[in-house]
Amino acid sequence: MAIRPLRIAAYTLCSAAGDGREQTLRALRERRGGLQPNDFGPQPLSTWIGRVAGLEQQPLPRRHETWDCRNNRLAWRGLNTDGFIDAVQRARARYGAHRVAVLVGTSTSSIGASEEAYARLEPDGRYPADLRRPIVHTPHSLGDFVQHALGLTGPSMTIATACSSSAKVFAQAERFMRAGLVDAAVVGGVDSLCGSILFGFNSLELVSPELCRPCDVARRGINLGEAAGFALLERDAASGPWLIGHGESSDAHHMSTPHPEGLGARVALMDALARAGIAAADVDYINLHGTASAKNDEVEARLVAELFPADTVASSTKGWTGHTLGAAGIVEAAISLLALEHGLMPGTLNAATLDPACGPQIRRENVEGNCRRALSFSFGFGGSNCVLAFARGDAL
Amino acid sequence: MSVELPLVRIEGVGFWASRLPGWGIARAVMRDEQSAPDAARSRPTPTLLAPTERRRAPDTVAIALEVASQACAAANRKPAELSSVFASTHGDLAISDYLCATLAETPALISPVKFHNSVHNAAAGYWSIGVGSHAPYTALSAFESTFAAGLLEAATQAVCDDRPVLYVAFDIEAKGPLSTVTPSCGLLGAALVLAPCEASGGATSGAERSGAAHATRLALQVEAGADPRTDMLGTDVVSTIATTPARSAAAAAVSGNAMAACLPFFEALASERSGEVLLQLNRNAALRSRLIFP
Amino acid sequence: MAAAQSASERELAELIVTVLNLEGVAAADIDPEAPLFKTGLGLDSIDALELALEISKRYGFQLRSDDENNLRIFSSLRALTEHVAKHRVK
Numbered sequence: 001m002a003i004r005p006l007r008i009a010a011y012t013l014c015s016a017a018g019d020g021r022e023q024t025l026r027a028l029r030e031r032r033g034g035l036q037p038n039d040f041g042p043q044p045l046s047t048w049i050g051r052v053a054g055l056e057q058q059p060l061p062r063r064h065e066t067w068d069c070r071n072n073r074l075a076w077r078g079l080n081t082d083g084f085i086d087a088v089q090r091a092r093a094r095y096g097a098h099r100v101a102v103l104v105g106t107s108t109s110s111i112g113a114s115e116e117a118y119a120r121l122e123p124d125g126r127y128p129a130d131l132r133r134p135i136v137h138t139p140h141s142l143g144d145f146v147q148h149a150l151g152l153t154g155p156s157m158t159i160a161t162a163c164s165s166s167a168k169v170f171a172q173a174e175r176f177m178r179a180g181l182v183d184a185a186v187v188g189g190v191d192s193l194c195g196s197i198l199f200g201f202n203s204l205e206l207v208s209p210e211l212c213r214p215c216d217v218a219r220r221g222i223n224l225g226e227a228a229g230f231a232l233l234e235r236d237a238a239s240g241p242w243l244i245g246h247g248e249s250s251d252a253h254h255m256s257t258p259h260p261e262g263l264g265a266r267v268a269l270m271d272a273l274a275r276a277g278i279a280a281a282d283v284d285y286i287n288l289h290g291t292a293s294a295k296n297d298e299v300e301a302r303l304v305a306e307l308f309p310a311d312t313v314a315s316s317t318k319g320w321t322g323h324t325l326g327a328a329g330i331v332e333a334a335i336s337l338l339a340l341e342h343g344l345m346p347g348t349l350n351a352a353t354l355d356p357a358c359g360p361q362i363r364r365e366n367v368e369g370n371c372r373r374a375l376s377f378s379f380g381f382g383g384s385n386c387v388l389a390f391a392r393g394d395a396l
Numbered sequence: 397m398s399v400e401l402p403l404v405r406i407e408g409v410g411f412w413a414s415r416l417p418g419w420g421i422a423r424a425v426m427r428d429e430q431s432a433p434d435a436a437r438s439r440p441t442p443t444l445l446a447p448t449e450r451r452r453a454p455d456t457v458a459i460a461l462e463v464a465s466q467a468c469a470a471a472n473r474k475p476a477e478l479s480s481v482f483a484s485t486h487g488d489l490a491i492s493d494y495l496c497a498t499l500a501e502t503p504a505l506i507s508p509v510k511f512h513n514s515v516h517n518a519a520a521g522y523w524s525i526g527v528g529s530h531a532p533y534t535a536l537s538a539f540e541s542t543f544a545a546g547l548l549e550a551a552t553q554a555v556c557d558d559r560p561v562l563y564v565a566f567d568i569e570a571k572g573p574l575s576t577v578t579p580s581c582g583l584l585g586a587a588l589v590l591a592p593c594e595a596s597g598g599a600t601s602g603a604e605r606s607g608a609a610h611a612t613r614l615a616l617q618v619e620a621g622a623d624p625r626t627d628m629l630g631t632d633v634v635s636t637i638a639t640t641p642a643r644s645a646a647a648a649a650v651s652g653n654a655m656a657a658c659l660p661f662f663e664a665l666a667s668e669r670s671g672e673v674l675l676q677l678n679r680n681a682a683l684r685s686r687l688i689f690p
Numbered sequence: 691m692a693a694a695q696s697a698s699e700r701e702l703a704e705l706i707v708t709v710l711n712l713e714g715v716a717a718a719d720i721d722p723e724a725p726l727f728k729t730g731l732g733l734d735s736i737d738a739l740e741l742a743l744e745i746s747k748r749y750g751f752q753l754r755s756d757d758e759n760n761l762r763i764f765s766s767l768r769a770l771t772e773h774v775a776k777h778r779v780k
Contacts, residue, residue: 043503098397098620098681107515111492118496118573126576134577138486139516139537153620153680157538157545160487160516168534172549175556181399181548181618195499200511202504205739248532250524256512256736267530381512382521384533448734451711505747508739 002277007237010087013334015227016050050225050322067145069113078228095183102156105165105189107326112194163380167329171246188230191326214290214316225322229330245276251383272387290316305359319349336374397620408471410463410587426666459585460519471589475527480562483546485654493572543658544675560591567654581652617684750779
């Protein structure tokens with residue numbers, strides 16, 4: 001069942017914690033979270049958010065104006081960070097535009113643009129002229145934009161499985177490459193702040209009125225965040241960390257509550273380890289899903305306590321970025337890759353007293369040390385689970 | 397400039413539209429054996445869901461689960477054993493209209509049930525809960541190329557994971573101001589159960605799979621467009637792919653639905669004559685689907 | 691034999707049936723003293739949130755799910771009706 005590992009030739013992320021790898025690493029090292037009191041929209045809910053500054057003043061370049069909306073502006077910002085576009089262009093030249101896939105995840109794509117249209121309807125009920133652009137009012141807005149912006153022509157689709165979206169795309173890319181359909185893949189995801197997610201999650205009483213505290217005994221719910229992240233997987237890259245395994249499953253329990261025994265999470269985890277050809281004890285760092293919701297953190301903590309040795313380092317980094325929903329997979333994969341590359345395993349920001357369900361693995365403080373293999377957990381709404389396994393470039 | 401996937405078997409088919417409520421009738425209309433009924437049926441009842449989920453299920457879930465059940469039954473496969481791919485161009489357009497309208501007036505009064513049904517993976521989630529499956533699912537969109545993209549993903553999964561895969565494609569009617577930019581009429585759902593040809597495709601006995609020799613096989617080929625747009629500065633968004641048109645009377649019964657692009661594929665299946673269907677995979681690539689009948 | 695419903699209990703029963711789309715349940719048949727959640731009508735936490743929203747829209751006051759009296763307030767149709775009667779603004 002083991003898969004052929006794939007190099008991650010380039011990766012990047014933009015979130016409330018910073019633009020790009022270096023800023024993110026510094027924020028992690030210096031324990032500076034990016035969350036702020038909510039100021040998004042005309043009647044902001046009383047909560048905290050992870051907001052990426054400046055998007056309002058950064059419309060897409062004229063040649064991409066058909067796709068202009070907050071979500072795609074954030075995508076563009078991500079693509080232009082850490083030289084990611086240049087890395088993609090090199091892959092395009094090397095393999096051919098049609099041999100590079102674009103597989104990206106999101107939960108709400110650019111529904112924010114539709115929300116805006118409804119707030120500014122013409123007297124006849126039509127959208128205002130500036131928003132009469134069909135491509136931004138549909139889920140594939142993101143995938144279509146990214147494919148167009150990168151000049152790629154291989155298979156492209158937008159995955160929308162809530163919080164597991166931009167983790168699942170890694171598995172999908174690995175399969176496409178294994179099947180010989182493409183030689184490289186741009187994977188990642190973007191989600192942006194909008195009324196639907198803020199008021200929607202609020203209606204389910206999942207949103208915390210205060211700064212979120214993942215894994216904390218007194219946690220009161222999530223903080224929503226926006227982010228963009230991308231990775232370039234290549235068949236023949238010379239360097240970079242490795243994707244060594246992936247596992248996916250469903251909870252089959254409830255649309256908005258995780259399986260109480262973490263059955264689905266366990267299946268995804270075991271499959272990821274099997275595809276990676278490693279055991280739980282071989283893992284140095286786990287980036288938890290750790291949303292700070294009552295149910296998720298407890299189920300996850302118990303799973304980790306049961307299956308991993310005490311010296312495995314595990315943490316949730318949503319205290320830095322917020323819960324970036326469809327972008328959570330890629331953001332936290334990127335943070336896991338930073339951990340591998342820099343030997344910095346972040347702790348759990350904002351957690352004061354850990355929930356009793358947490359075992360010794362879950363850390364509040366950062367840990368510096370030899371980090372050779374990492375796992376990233378993404379357990380989504382609707383019971384969609386994905387676990388990714390990564391190895392440092394020299395640690396196969 | 398094309399690459400082919402290993403062959404997969406089509407083990408079962410599901411289909412539902414208000415005037416073509418089932419694969420039996422859809423196939424007959426496509427084969428010109430009867431005309432589509434005038435009367436439109438209202439949405440099917442998702443009987444496989446427990447009462448709590450059933451009463452919450454929106455149209456997208458009702459349609460998707462109906463065709464998924466049909467395909468699994470036709471394939472004689474236990475639903476819980478299949479991983480699945482759910483594809484919809486626009487997702488739940490009725491809920492999107494509701495969310496946008498409510499946010500414009502009274503944002504604090506969003507219905508929790510409607511919000512939790514608004515995720516693109518709602519149908520997939522309800523399916524996995526209804527059949528009690530821990531197998532993975534995915535939910536995707538590729539705008540006007542959604543059907544082909546989902547078909548490619550499902551076949552790739554079947555081949556790579558060496559297991560049968562359920563593929564479900566659906567779109568519903570657009571409501572409200574949203575319908576002026578993302579039009580879609582009626583309800584349409586279609587499903588396939590695909591299995592790899594080479595290996596056993598999961599824990600099944602030889603006796604069960606004896607029908608495999610008589611199954612329809614599918615060869616998918618990804619073709620780069622004859623004129624690939626490689627210029628990053630281009631703003632032209634017109635498609636260059638000449639897709640196979642729908643030819644049967646069934647086309648009128650589903651026209652205007654965002655997933656109507658699936659019809660030529662199902663017409664070819666209904667014809668039971670080996671042949672090819674060209675579907676758009678994106679603006680610069682096609683999915684050549686070759687159906688091989690026994 | 692189920693207890694009889696008062697007029698306001700019937701009104702709330704109808705709200706419950708409509709808002710939660712309880713197919714095959716006649717509002718008049720909901721026993722006002724029977725549990726609403728888990729057993730009885732078998733409603734769950736999402737239903738509670740949906741009901742709380744509709745009640746706040748219809749009767750003009752907020753029902754929050756972290757109210758420590760919620761177990762009691764939501765324990766039966768009768769309890770819920772009494773709570774609404776006490777707090778309604780509209």
